[in-house]
C-alpha cells in the first residue's frame with residue numbers, strides 16, 4: 001500500500017539530539033549525531049550492520065549513556081533525568097525490539113494484559129478487556145486472542161509484539177528492524193501496519209532498518225548513518241539521488257518495491 005503523505009509538526013520535535021558521541025573502548029561508533037524527530041512523523045534510520053543504529057535507540061531510551069551530547073526526549077533532558085522520571089518516560093515510549101519475544105507460556109490475551117497490569121495501577125477488568133480488544137483489532141488479529149504464541153506465524157507474532165507496545169498508548173514508537181527475518185509479503189504487511197499505527201495512534205516513530213523497501217514504504221524522512229554521522233537526510237529519493245560511493249552500493253544491492 002502506498003504511504004499517504006503525513007504532515008509532521010516541524011515546530012515540535014519530540015526527540016532532539018545534538019552532538020551525540022558514543023565509543024566502545026577505542027571504537028567511536030557515533031561521532032557527532034544531530035537529529036530531530038518531529039511530532040507525527042516516521043523517521044527511518046538507515047545504515048549498514050554495525051553502524052550504531054541500535055546503540056542510538058538504546059541511548060534515546062536511556063538504556064545506554066552517551067559520552068557526549070545533548071538528548072531531549074518528550075521535554076526531558078536525558079542527562080538530568082532521575083530514575084523515577086526515566087521509568088515514567090519509558091512508559092510513554094513503545095519499543096518494538098528485534099527480539100522482543102512474547103511470553104511463550106501465556107496466551108495472546110495474557111501477553112497483552114501484562115504491560116497494562118504492571119503499569120496501570122487500579123485498572124479495572126473491563127478496561128483491560130477493552131484495551132486488549134482495541135489493540136488486537138488495530139493489528140488485525142482479534143481472532144488470535146486465546147491462542148498461544150507458538151501457534152502464530154512470524155508475522156503474526158511481530159504484530160502481537162507491536163500490539164503489546166501500543167496497549168500503553170505510547171507517544172513515540174521505536175522499531176528496531178521491524179521486518180527482519182520475514183518474507184517479502186509479510187514485510188509489506190508490517191510496513192502497512194507501521195503506517196496505520198502512525199495514523200491511528202498519532203505516534204512519532206523511529207524505524208531502524210537496512211531494508212530499503214521498509215524505508216521507502218514507511219519513512220516520511222530518511223536519515224542515513226554513515227561513518228558515525230548522519231551524512232544524508234531527506235526523502236527517500238533525496239537521500240539516494242547521489243553518486244556518493246558509500247550510498248550507491250547500498251541502493252544497488254536492494255530490491256525496491
Ligand SMILES: Nc1ncnc2c1ncn2[C@@H]1O[C@H](COP(=O)(O)OP(=O)(O)OP(=O)(O)O)[C@@H](O)[C@H]1O
Nearest residue numbers: 024027029047048049050051052053054055056210
Ligand atoms: N554494549 C556494547 N559493548 C561494546 N560494543 C558494543 C556494545 N553495543 C554495541 N557495540 C558495538 O557498537 C557497534 C554498533 O552496534 P549496533 O548494534 O548499534 O549496530 P547496528 O547498526 O544496530 O547493527 P545491525 O544492523 O547489525 O543490528 C558494533 O560494532 C557493536 O559491536
